[in-house]
Amino acid sequence: MVENNQAFGWLMKSAVSALLPTATTSNAIEGCNDVSVLVEGVARDFETLLSAVVSSSAAETATDEKSTSCDAPTNGCTENNNNSLTKDNLTARLDRIKTLLYEERSASSAAVTSNNGSINLNWTPGVATEVFKCFIASSNNDDNNSEQQDLLPKLLQNLPSLPFEARKSISAIFNYLLVCGLDGVDAIQFASVSTAFGAYVLERASSIIGTFVHCHDCKSQGKSEGGSGGGGGDNGVDITLLCGSMLRSSLRHAAIYRWVLDDANCQQLVYPFLDEYVHDPNFDVSSDALETVRVMFTGLAAPTGGGNGGSADGYNDATDAAYEEYKQQMEATAAEFLERKYDPIIMDRINNKCISSNANYMTRRMSLQLLSTILLNRSNFNVMMKYISSSQNLVTILCLLRDPSPHITLDAFQVFKIFVANPGKPPEVVKILFDNKFKLIKYLSGLHKEREGSDEQYRDEKGLVIATLEGLELES
Secondary structure (H helix, E strand, O other): OHHHHHHOHHHOOOHHHHHOOHHHHHHHHHOOOOHHHHHHHHHHHHHHHHHHHHHHHHHHHHOOOOOOOOOOOOOHHHHHHHHHHHHHHHHHHHHHHHHHHHHHHHHHHHHHHHOOOOOOOOOOOHHHHHHHHHHHHHHHOOOOOHHHHOHHHHHHHOHHHOOHHHHHHHHHHHHHHHHOOOOOOOHHHHHHHHHHHHHHHHHOHHHHHHHHHHOOOHHHHHHHHHHHOOOOOOOOHHHHHHHHHHHHHHHOOHHHHHHHHOHHHHHHHOHHHHHOHHHOOOHHHHHHHHHHHHHHHHOOOOOOOOOOOOOOOOOOHHHHHHHHHHHHHHHHHHHHHHHHOHHHHHHHHHHHHHOOOOOOHHHHHHHHHHHHHHHHOHHHHHHHHHHHOOHHHHHHHHHHHOOOOHHHHHHHHHHHHHHHHOOOOOHHHHHHHHHOHHHHHHHHHHOOHHHOOOOHHHHHHHHHHHHHHHOOOOOO
C-alpha cells in the first residue's frame, strides 16, 4: 500500500477507517454524511482494486500453467477476501454519495413546492458542490501529477474492473452532476454545479466522451472484462448502457454537444453509431445506440428530472423562457450539422444502411422514426427540402411503404406524406407519384384502416394525402 498511499496522499486523511472491522466499516459508511471522507475512501478503494487487477494479470501471465487454487501455497484466498471487502466498501461509499445527492435534491424540491414555487436564491446545494469539488480536487492539486490523480476519468475508464453496483452509482453521480441544474422546479439553485461540471467534462472530452463511445463496442470489452467486476452485467452490455446514459447527459450541455458534432470528431464519435452500434445484434445495445443518435441529430434529450425528487416538467415562466431559448439553440446546432453532413449522414448511412433491407427490423423501424422526426422539425427545413426533392429517396420510402411489417409501413407513411404535401415537387418526383397514383390511392385507402377510428390525426393526414394524389396532374 506504500505506493498507493504516495499516489493518493491527498486522500489519506481517513485511512484509519479502512482498519475497522467489516461490520463497523459498513455501518460507518451508511451513517457518514461527510462527502470528503467518502470520496477519499472511494479513491483509496479504487486504487487498491486497480493494483489487485494489475497484480492478478501479471501473476496469471507468469504462472500460466500453475495451479491457482486455495490448496496452493499462496495467499490467494486472503487476497480474494480482501478484494471482496474492498469492492463492498467501494460500492457502499459510492451508493452513500449518490443517496446524499438525492436526499438534498428531494429536500430542495419539497421546499420549493411548499413555498408555492418560491425559490430561495441565497441557498446553495452544499452536498452537490462538495461532491463536485472532491471528485475534481486531484486535477487542481499542483503537488501531484494530474494524469495520475484525476479520479473521475480513471473511474470511468476502468468501469469493467469495478463491481456492477459501483458502476451504476458512478453513472448516477456523473449524470446527476451534469443535469441537476437543467431540470426541475429548483434547477436554478443547482445551475452553478451543472455548469461547472459540464466545463470540467468538456476540458477532458477526448478522454471522457471517447470512453463512452468506445464502450458501445461490446466486442472490444469481451467476456473477461465484462465479468471482471463481479456481481452482474452481461459481457459488457451493462457498461454500454451506462455509458450511453452518461453520453446523452453530456450532450445536453451545448458546448459539449457542439464539440462532439465538430468535423474533427465526427469520424470517431458520431459515425460509429450509424456504422456499427445501431446494428448490434443485442437489442438493448442497438436501441440505446439509436436513442443516442436521436439526441445527436435533434439536440434534445429526454429530461431526467435532475435526480431523485426533481421534476422534469416543473418549470415556471422564467425557466420556460430559458428552456425555449436552450431548445432553439440545440436544434439550430443539430440543423446546421445535418445540413453540413447531409450526404455522409442522411444518404450514406441512414438511407443506405439504417433503413435498407439489410438492416435488422428494429434498426429500420427506429431509423424511420428518427428520419421523420428530423424532416418534420422546422429547424431542418433545408434538410427536409433536399430529402423530399430526391426521386431516389421517394423510391426508397415507397418500398418501405409496402413492407410486410405494419409498424414499418406506418412509420414509412410519416415520411411519405411529406413528399406528397410538398407544394414544390420536382418534375421527377411528380412523375413517379403520377405514374403510381391509382395504385397508391387504392393501397393507402386500406392502409391501417383500423387506426382511423381511434387516431384522428392519422385519419385526417391520410385523407389529405389521398386527396392530393387524386388531384395530381403532370405539367404539360
